[in-house]
Amino acid sequence: MAETITARAMEKKKFADFTRAIVDNGYQLYGPAIEGREAIIAQIAEQADVSFDYRNFKMSPKDLFLSQSEVLCRFCRGEIVPDAAADDGRRVLLGIRPCDAKAISLMDKVFLQEPADSYYKRKRDNTVVISAVCSSPEDTCFCTSVGGSPASTEGSDILLTDLGESYLLEPVTPKGEDFLNRFSSLTRNASKNEVREKERIVEEAASRMQKMDLEGIAERFAKAFESDLWDTPSQRCLGCGICTYFCPTCHCFDVTDETLHENGRRLRTWDSCMYSLFTLHASGHNPRPSQRERTRQRFMHKFSYSVDNYGELFCVGCGRCIKHCPVNIDLREVIAP
Amino acid sequence: MKTENPQSTIRNPYIPYPVRIDKITIENADRDLKTLKLVFLNKEDEESFQYLPGQFAELSVFGKGESPIGIASSPTEQGFLLFTVKRVGVLTSDLHDSEEGRIIGVRGPLGKPYPLDVMEGKNVVIVGGGFAFTTLRSTIRYILAPQNRSRFEKVTCIYGARSPGELMYKEELKEWEANPDIDMHITVDKGDESWTGREGFVPTVLKQVAPSADNAIALVCGPPIMLKFTFPVLLELDFAPEMIVVSLEMRMKCGIGKCGRCNIGNTYVCKDGPVYTYRQLQSLPAEY
Numbered sequence: 001m002a003e004t005i006t007a008r009a010m011e012k013k014k015f016a017d018f019t020r021a022i023v024d025n026g027y028q029l030y031g032p033a034i035e036g037r038e039a040i041i042a043q044i045a046e047q048a049d050v051s052f053d054y055r056n057f058k059m060s061p062k063d064l065f066l067s068q069s070e071v072l073c074r075f076c077r078g079e080i081v082p083d084a085a086a087d088d089g090r091r092v093l094l095g096i097r098p099c100d101a102k103a104i105s106l107m108d109k110v111f112l113q114e115p116a117d118s119y120y121k122r123k124r125d126n127t128v129v130i131s132a133v134c135s136s137p138e139d140t141c142f143c144t145s146v147g148g149s150p151a152s153t154e155g156s157d158i159l160l161t162d163l164g165e166s167y168l169l170e171p172v173t174p175k176g177e178d179f180l181n182r183f184s185s186l187t188r189n190a191s192k193n194e195v196r197e198k199e200r201i202v203e204e205a206a207s208r209m210q211k212m213d214l215e216g217i218a219e220r221f222a223k224a225f226e227s228d229l230w231d232t233p234s235q236r237c238l239g240c241g242i243c244t245y246f247c248p249t250c251h252c253f254d255v256t257d258e259t260l261h262e263n264g265r266r267l268r269t270w271d272s273c274m275y276s277l278f279t280l281h282a283s284g285h286n287p288r289p290s291q292r293e294r295t296r297q298r299f300m301h302k303f304s305y306s307v308d309n310y311g312e313l314f315c316v317g318c319g320r321c322i323k324h325c326p327v328n329i330d331l332r333e334v335i336a337p
Numbered sequence: 338m339k340t341e342n343p344q345s346t347i348r349n350p351y352i353p354y355p356v357r358i359d360k361i362t363i364e365n366a367d368r369d370l371k372t373l374k375l376v377f378l379n380k381e382d383e384e385s386f387q388y389l390p391g392q393f394a395e396l397s398v399f400g401k402g403e404s405p406i407g408i409a410s411s412p413t414e415q416g417f418l419l420f421t422v423k424r425v426g427v428l429t430s431d432l433h434d435s436e437e438g439r440i441i442g443v444r445g446p447l448g449k450p451y452p453l454d455v456m457e458g459k460n461v462v463i464v465g466g467g468f469a470f471t472t473l474r475s476t477i478r479y480i481l482a483p484q485n486r487s488r489f490e491k492v493t494c495i496y497g498a499r500s501p502g503e504l505m506y507k508e509e510l511k512e513w514e515a516n517p518d519i520d521m522h523i524t525v526d527k528g529d530e531s532w533t534g535r536e537g538f539v540p541t542v543l544k545q546v547a548p549s550a551d552n553a554i555a556l557v558c559g560p561p562i563m564l565k566f567t568f569p570v571l572l573e574l575d576f577a578p579e580m581i582v583v584s585l586e587m588r589m590k591c592g593i594g595k596c597g598r599c600n601i602g603n604t605y606v607c608k609d610g611p612v613y614t615y616r617q618l619q620s621l622p623a624e625y
């Protein structure tokens with residue numbers, strides 16, 4: 001936000017009141033929790049001591065919009081039965097990093113495009129996203145190379161910055177503005193100093209990341225389709241799909257039916273283009289027969305096809321695929337100019 | 338806060354319309370091709386299912402799954418939909434084992450139709466092989482409908498199957514052969530004792546018939562091997578790459594460009610296709 005006037009601030013000691021008020025207002029609150037040595041996003045109790053003192057969540061929050069497994073409908077003896085269980089709860093998503101918020105804005109392009117995905121849309125409409133500025137990127141992070149920043153606002157309704165003594169709260173969307181207005185008794189106008197301090201934190205964080213020049217990568221990849229660029233990563237790749245499960249923008253899914261006696265349900269579950277069955281035809285023909293084509297597909301989708309189709313790279317530089325690949329395939333080595 | 342109920346405003350694109358299998362026709366001697374005639378249970382559903390030749394739909398059986406199948410009927414045939422299904426796996430076998438009267442689901446129409454606007458005022462050359470002839474049947478019915486016939490010039494059709502028993506829509510083929518509005522050339526790879534018609538592969542017959550490329554557009558559907566040998570013949574006949582139209586298949590799930598399964602390069606066959614020109618095909622990676 002350029003307009004400093006709209007920025008609000010909240011004393012840290014008031015934050016517990018804030019989370020309580022959120023829950024009292026009927027929202028489910030999702031925020032940072034510690035599991036072992038990792039931060040995860042989980043539904044948190046109103047009194048929880050919230051701190052934004054983590055680098056990023058182990059898993060991205062995509063599961064909260066595109067569930068890893070989700071019932072599309074239920075049926076009985078081959079006929080659809082109305083599903084009363086659909087959860088319409090309003091939610092607040094607190095503390096995701098700007099890269100993951102940006103990933104939500106990319107998912108929006110796919111799932112809200114006509115015909116809109118009603119399951120995704122319902123969850124998206126019901127959620128207020130409060131992302132937290134990233135002050136300590138990991139050495140696998142590279143958001144600034146893919147058009148992001150430790151403080152990018154895409155996909156967020158409100159951007160929060162931890163300033164030590166207080167939090168800066170900047171509304172990004174009308175939804176975020178409405179939301180902050182409801183809790184105006186807990187906030188005050190932010191001072192110029194606070195806004196300046198945020199800028200310093202962001203610059204500091206950005207300076208710690210190496211920036212690659214990815215200008216024109218879509219065309220570069222399109223030209224490299226038949227090249228040996230894919231050899232190294234695909235020869236090592238196990239096809240485990242971990243990279244795609246951790247990725248906040250990967251959204252491929254499968255649809256399957258499950259039945260027990262007369263009752264059943266149609267489910268959608270995350271799937272991965274890294275699996276050989278993904279494109280296998282009933283005839284036995286497979287358009288992407290080896291890991292080479294599948295690895296290439298993953299890269300082409302994120303860095304070339306998505307640019308053609310949506311004008312955006314489908315990578316936000318969160319680094320999860322690099323961190324979690326069991327054979328240490330580093331996506332940066334493939335995309336580097 | 339916006340108090341919007343998204344469920345009430347948008348239709349859920351994953352929920353099929355209920356339809357009744359009104360009639361099942363066995364199409365071939367191998368008995369692995371059946372045409373299902375489907376009738377909508379609800380009038381409103383039928384009205385919202387507005388389609389054109391070349392589009393497909395997901396046939397759905399709760400408990401078994403869904404499959405994308407080309408629509409074989411033409412919108413000029415009112416009151417029902419036709420799908421010709423080959424028995425291959427779980428869902429298609431289940432459909433084959435159906436009895437008339439069964440309720441199943443249909444989700445669609447999906448994909449883009451043949452370029453009817455481009456075809457208008459042109460000679461239309463239809464080249465089909467095997468059971469991929471389904472959406473071409475839709476197209477022929479559409480063109481031959483009295484209200485549409487004058488929109489198109491000469492219609493030539495070359496259709497081939499492995500053997501006489503494998504030719505689909507036999508009654509209609511007879512009618513079309515007798516119809517001066519369409520020039521039919523039916524062929525089989527190998528005939529039997531009773532076969533008096535043409536023998537030979539589709540590309541060879543196409544070469545013999547040699548339809549003029551002048552003000553003409555060709556629609557081609559068939560197995561990959563047939564496509565491979567048909568394109569060069571059409572090019573030799575001087576068809577421009579953008580006047581050769583094909584329909585592609587990829588494995589699909591959602592059918593609406595979300596699940597990420599069916600892309601060839603930057604195009605999703607389910608929503609950008611399944612109909613492409615040969616010109617488009619040339620610029621796509623050969624991942625199909």
Ligand SMILES: Cc1cc2nc3c(=O)[nH]c(=O)nc-3n(C[C@H](O)[C@H](O)[C@H](O)COP(=O)(O)OP(=O)(O)OC[C@H]3O[C@@H](n4cnc5c(N)ncnc54)[C@H](O)[C@@H]3O)c2cc1C
Binds near residue numbers: 403408423589
């Ligand atoms: C646009 C389009 C039009 C088609 N038109 C026809 C037609 O008119 N008649 C016909 O008989 N067949 C047609 N097919 C092929 C048909 O969809 C597959 O044969 C069918 O999905 C196999 O399903 P199954 O459950 O019997 O096989 P299984 O092998 O048991 O299938 C398992 C899963 O794989 C998927 N799948 C497997 N093969 C294919 C495939 N080739 N294409 C798409 N999904 C696949 C299905 O979604 C299914 O859920 C068409 C395919 C496409 C993409």
Ligand code: SF4
Binds near residue numbers: 243244324329
């Ligand atoms: S995580 Fe690594 S090994 Fe597994 S599919 Fe991805 S690139 Fe291949």
Ligand code: SF4
Binds near residue numbers: 249250315321
């Ligand atoms: S491709 Fe890797 S770095 Fe990019 S968004 Fe996905 S998981 Fe993060």
Ligand code: FES
Binds near residue numbers: 591598600605
């Ligand atoms: S079938 Fe899901 S994207 Fe095409």
